[in-house]
Amino acid sequence: MNIGDVAALSGLPAKTIRYYEDIGLVKPLRSANGYRSFRESDAHKLAFLGRARALGFSIEDCRNLMALYEDDHRASAEVKDIAEHHLERIDEKIAELGEMRATLAHLVHACAGDHRPDCPILADLAKASKNAPQPETSTKQTSEQHPGQRPGQRRIGQRG
Amino acid sequence: MNIGDVAALSGLPAKTIRYYEDIGLVKPLRSANGYRSFRESDAHKLAFLGRARALGFSIEDCRNLMALYEDDHRASAEVKDIAEHHLERIDEKIAELGEMRATLAHLVHACAGDHRPDCPILADLAKASKNAPQPETSTKQTSEQHPGQRPGQRRIGQRG
DNA sequence: TATTGACCTTCCAGTGAGTGGAACCATTAG
DNA sequence: CTAATGGTTCCACTCACTGGAAGGTCAATA
Structure with missing residues (x-):
């Protein structure tokens, strides 16, 4: 065909x-x-x-599964091993997404979603979670500033 | 800095x-x-x-969220909209992964995982689920076969 | 002063798993 | 003959980075 x-x-x-x-x-x-x-x-x-x-x-898993499928003397343990590893990765992803979902759902619920600018979602994203309340900016300036005349950026703002 | x-x-x-x-x-x-x-x-x-x-x-979402964050006259509805769409996509992914997980967990559970070759996981992957029990191969041959001498494949079997 | 070493720069290439498109060839129907 | 359909190759693009090479800068030490 x-x-x-x-x-x-x-x-x-x-x-x-x-x-x-x-x-x-x-x-x-x-x-x-x-x-x-x-x-x-x-x-x-x-x-x-x-x-x-x-x-x-994954493609690599598929490659290995195919090889096992075509091997009459395979041990099903090898197949199960691949599948169990994959299952673990799926569980990790589900857990990760679940955490995201919980946070996000909480924020979405808290947001009025009207014409006013007040927004708990943005407030949460903007809040300093780690350190540096006034991080003191101890970094010494190597020389004086001048506006970014050669920032070397391309594809500014548009996707691909 | x-x-x-x-x-x-x-x-x-x-x-x-x-x-x-x-x-x-x-x-x-x-x-x-x-x-x-x-x-x-x-x-x-x-x-x-x-x-x-x-x-x-996504980066595009981030770009939009940043723009809204910096816009004092934003409506929180716009932010909420982005977040809700993202929440939907997350829910879809969780559902998709959940289905995979269920199927896979079932198969893993059914597999002995020993030295023998019998494997319900491979059996399931190999089973014809859609159509074509004997698909009749009605496709007419354009000419006779000859072994694949110019398959043009590169990176055969190793990840790049 | 020379030299280290940490830090910074740019540019190029690769990741996974395809997808889109151009330019072209083959087959068949009208 | 022409058009439609389906095949071919090759290259670029996706997403969000990441790795690495080759080189410039800076502060501290021998």
Whole structure:
């Protein structure tokens, strides 16, 4: 099959499949016209990859999982190990996001959200949490200031 | 103060602060020797940015929040709007990760994790979930196969 | 004074996992 | 013949930095 066919079967964009070939995850044959020619096994692999990626596994994890999948003498412990590590990382992320969510929800709740400028959200972001109430600015000036004439900044303010 | 001082005050790496100047988030002065010279207000901005980033706001959000923070005539509704949108995105992510977690935890629990090759995790990844039991491969061959002699792959298997 | 060492500068390249687009080739239908 | 569709390569871009090279500056010490 051509790339469009495996794309439809696996649900992966053709671009992604080309990328997966580029990084060595699949190795389709080539037809005489230069088109990629995918076997059943390639389509199977791509579906496998799609599902592993949907579970959040990294490409490196996918590579290892694929290798284990194709190894008849694997120990399921190796697979479980990868999955458990991934599970831990997911739990960490959920915890991190949960903390963000709690703080943010609290601030959002406290903000009137009207025409007035008073805003607990900005107040919280602006508050000095660590140190330096009057940090004393003990840093000695190396020489006198002059306005930033060569700040060397590009892409000022617009994204990409 | 020099970059090291604001780095210590804000908790941001000097590299990050240079990057923030590059994208126009801060505009420190320059000393005669070419060193960046940060005012109190710059240090304050950087601390603000550090906290906003820690809450997961994107750089673009930070840019907008900074602008609102510096606008005495802002409406708190604008700030709340940004925060609520971010909160929604966080909730979506938590939900997504939660689904992954559930599936993965189920699979991990079902896997013996021993020396034997039988593995429900791999079985699940490999199972055909969508369509194509025998997908019939109706795709006509454009020409006969020949092994992949010009697959054009680079960085095969190693991370770059 | 020379030299260290900490600090600063710029610029370039890389991260993960693709995505968008240009320029071009192949196949097929009308 | 032409157009549409689908394939090819290659390059640049994303996001928010991070690492490192090559070199300039400054304060302190031998």
